[in-house]
Amino acid sequence: MMGRQTAPAKLFYDFDLESHIPADHLLRKVDRFLDLGDIRARLRPFYSHLGRPSIDPELVVRMLLIGYLTGIRSERRLCEEVHVNLAHRWFCRLGLDGRVPDHSTFSKYRHGKFRDSDLLRLVFEGVVARCIEEGLVGGAGFAVDASLILADVAKMNSSAQAEWDIDAIDTQKAPRAVREYLETLDDAAFGAATPVLPKFVSHADPASQWTAAQKRPAVFTYSDNYLIDTDNAVILDVEATRSIRQAEVGAARTMVDRVEQRFGLKPTWLTADTAYGSAETLDWVVRAKKIVPFIPVFDKSTRTDGTWSRSDFIWEPENDRYLCPEGHELLQYRRNYSDPSRGQPKEGRKKYRAQKSVCQACPSKLRCCPNADARFVTREEHEDVRDLARECVASEVYKKIAGPRRRKVEMLFAHLKRILGLGRLRLRGPCGAKDEFTLAAIAQNLRKLAKLRPQMTMMEVTV
Incomplete structure (x- = not known):
């Protein structure tokens, strides 16, 4: 029935x-x-x-x-x-x-x-402390990266930078996101990151960055910056910035310092992509923090016309000179000055030149300097730490350990957008982006704890 x-x-x-x-x-x-x-x-x-x-x-x-x-x-x-x-x-x-x-x-x-x-930061740091307590953080290797998150604005509701008059904004009647934008003009993560102004400014959220960094039609975005421990991809710190390289690199420094101050964690090595491989950043990593840099060098010295690039010349630090592939020397200066201040490089950049007579008689002139009488090579400031970074990236440790582990932070961003649904912000303004990124990082760390430290059943406890 x-x-x-x-x-x-x-x-x-x-x-x-x-x-x-x-x-x-x-x-x-x-x-x-x-x-x-x-x-x-x-x-x-x-x-x-x-x-x-x-x-x-x-x-x-x-x-x-x-x-x-x-x-x-x-x-x-x-x-x-x-x-x-x-x-x-x-x-x-x-x-x-x-x-x-x-x-x-x-x-x-x-x-x-x-x-x-700053309550959400307190909750986030509490979860990170629990990850450390549970043994999920090794502390030997860190990875840092940033990902673009769409801002909650419409591209049509924007103006060209030349038409944007900050002085005409009435702070009493302006929306909250606009007031937050004015408060972050001197912030290194936003307005003070670079003097270069964006092409367009959003009316609803002027702190968001107009960018085409994803090789797609330009959009307004914020950057979500993560510093992770590479053992189990635990997020140690998170920061919201403008979507430009200077702000993201500055956020990396802030996060490394903050993790050391808050948790006493200082990595042996740090891995990142080329965006973090500038001379100033590498000098800070190596000299100021004493960290091994597994970071590809941000370098534009490679020539594309088939002639020899700077990397084809051999540097001899003991003799303060370069040797060209033909064995000829390039010197910074070839005379002794009575005034020690003369002949010194400006802005940290040094120029090493070959003799004109040598270059004119060289059989490889067409491969070296076809349009110049003599070849010169510049040596940038902090080039020694850049050379160290090149050696680290060429090592087997980078190929087998640091390089593959750097992709863990990219997987976290993929999880953030595809699983947690944070491909577009719901809140506006720098504070809104900060709140959303912090809450998402808390959620990802909690899910990591739940996955890697499951609760034992009564049967497992009895056994």
């Missing part, structure tokens, strides 16, 4: 929410590593001792983390999901009849107490 499902009529129910959450559920596995006990002490100075009790800030943080852990981008939908989903209610400590806050609560907390207290 065909059965029929009917709802039993009961006045009282014996329902245990804890028993209805599977042991292998993502939120249950993540909850073991999430400690939010310090957030109330951080937020206490920002609350009055009078008035009605506010919404629990821990509830707001847990709901935000659910959104980033599960890829729910809309806060309205997030409130709906928490209302009907038992696992979400369990994670947020709401029980069966707890009231879910309105979606506008997130905006009030985000633009108020959370940013004033």
Whole structure:
């Protein structure tokens, strides 16, 4: 006989929410590593001792983390999901009849107490500390990289840089993103990163960068910067910047210093792509931080017309000279000056020249300097650390260890965009980008902990 499902009529129910959450559920596995006990002490100075009790800030943080852990981008939908989903209610400590806050609560907390207290940074560093405690961070090798994330703006709502008048902006009536842009004009990660102005400026979010770096039609973006430990791809630090090389390189320095100050971690070696291989950056890595650079050199000295490039010349530091492939020497100067200040290089760049008579009689002149009487080679400032970086990149350690491990940070960005759904920002302004990137990094580290440190079952404990 065909059965029929009917709802039993009961006045009282014996329902245990804890028993209805599977042991292998993502939120249950993540909850073991999430400690939010310090957030109330951080937020206490920002609350009055009078008035009605506010919404629990821990509830707001847990709901935000659910959104980033599960890829729910809309806060309205997030409130709906928490209302009907038992696992979400369990994670947020709401029980069966707890009231879910309105979606506008997130905006009030985000633009108020959370940013004033830098609460999300506190939560992020707490998760990183837990990763270190669980043994997921080796500390020997770090990798750094940046990825472009689309800003929440329309390309049509923008103006050319020449038409953008900062002095005409009314700070009292301007949107929050515009006010944040004005506050970051002297910030090394944004306005002060470079004197070069972008071609176009967005009206809704002027701090976003107009760029075509992805070899596609130009768009407005922010850069999400990660510093990771290469053992298990744990994100040690995160930073939001403009999408230009100078800002991204500056963020790398900031993150390396901050991780050392906060956690006492200093890597033996650092790996990155060519964008971080400038002379100044390599000099900072090698001399200031004493770190081995597995970073390809940012170099434009290679010639494309078939003639000899600077790399074809042999440098002899003991004699302060270059030797050309024909064995002739190139010297910086060929006389002794009575005034020691004369003949010294300007701006750190040195020029080494061959003798005109030697070049004119050389059989390889057409391969060396066909359009000049004599060949000269420049030696940039910090060229010794650039040579060291070239040796490191050519080594077997880079090919077998550092190079492959650098791709782990690229995989994190792929996971960020494809799994967590953060291909486009939902919030505007530098602070909005910072909040979204920080929450996403917290979610990725929590998922890493849940994957690599699973909870043992009772059977495993008995055995």
